[in-house]
Amino acid sequence: MVLNEEQWIKELREKRIAYGISQGKLAVASGITREYLNKIESRKMKPSKELLNTLHKELARFNPEAPLTMLFDYVKIRFPTLDIQHIIKDILKLNINYMLHEDYGRYSYTEHYSLGDIFIYTSADEEKGVLLELKGRGCRQFESYLLAQQRSWYDFLMDALIDGGVMK
Template sequence: MTGKVKPPHANRGVVRKNEEEEEKLTSMVDYVRISFKTHDVDHIIQNILHIHKDFMTEKPKGFYGYVGTWEMDMIKVMYSAPDDERGTLIEFSGKGCRQFESFLECRKKTWFDFFQDCLNEKGSFTRLDIAIDDKRTYFTIPSLLEKAQNGLCVSRFRKSDYNGSFDIGDGRLGGTTLYFGSKKSDAYLCFYEKNFEQAEKYNIPYEEMEDWNRYEIRLKNERAHSAVCELIKDRNLTSIGMAIINNYVRFVEEDGPEEKRMRETSPFWLEFIGDVKKLRLYTKPQTDFYQKSRNWLKNSCAPTMKMILEADRATGQNDLSDMIINAELQDKHEKMLEAFLTPIHEMVV
């Protein structure tokens, strides 16, 4: 090991008021699943992910019918039994996407390059999520919900849903989430108030957070695969952001023909869609691995460890340090530590 990755602040994604100005409208790849017919896991890890397998940990279990997983925190490669046509599956959650971007950045590659590599290996995209962060807030989610409930939304979807929360103590409304389409379908949209989510997650007063909407486009199977092909062709979000959002949802003026589809599009929606059309993929590479495990240690174990430490100080014993020194690391802990301490460029193939 020749260097140590400096861990970022735990709340790196949180944006409070008066912090450094960021772009007001950005988009990110937020979830990816790609299946390959091959059972050659080593080939997928080395030639698609370009990660040294030595830094990954194997688990004898998987999801979606796969029997095992090679993983580096939230970057996962699942494999099936030799006689199972499922083959191999790459899966990145939102955090996994941010982590994988650190490897792309190190190789001076982009998501488009990665997508093309997957297609070259006959990969089939079974899920693709695109997240658009809006800190300008062209509209509020509650106002959009109200317009939809008042019949001012024209959509190809037959169903919509929403949820929200409020404080029992003072009655103040919490975050609102608006869904277009069914979660079981191959395409649906989710619009929600990200600032409320972040304030609750990090226990920050809502008043300290700046306005922040999140719009998620969630695609599966053929729609996900087609969207990736369009992304590679255009190398921007025109096809995804404009074509998908505007294709499925449009807000119209209250006055006009009785047939809603014939009415003029509302100015606020035209402005929003016009700016979404200009979007390019934005990346936030994250070199911080296994934050979830450290958070678990902090939240679940730290109070007990502090109690033992205080007892040691009072009694002159060394129980806590003895426990730590005598603990035996499992293979997964060794791999986690190695990945955390190793610079990204040393993990890249």
């Protein structure tokens, strides 16, 4: 065995133990048997380079210090205000001049603004307020804007909650 592979295997075993992952759990995630992984770790079997890469990739998924990521696919927030410009400019941090305005809406709202698949509905009825709706593609598009603004979903959702937004 090449020294580099020996080091990889030693590192693999040390990380697996440090992460608190059993041989069985790592083996199942990597598509091999526990016995085969045991033989690899005890250097009785020589794994292929692809298998070593797979083992390290799967082990990295179990890293307890890795950041948790979430993927939003639908967001609906109602704001108790009729000031749509405030919502677009200060919460979404978008330019209203780039948005398309239509004199019809959904969900009994009378009009809406849109930018791609990002929809903001408004009505003269103060009880309804302003409604932001992001479906799948709208969420992906808004993520791009958040990235450009150097903000995260967390930052945006906190801004929305602080402003009185109600998550639907």
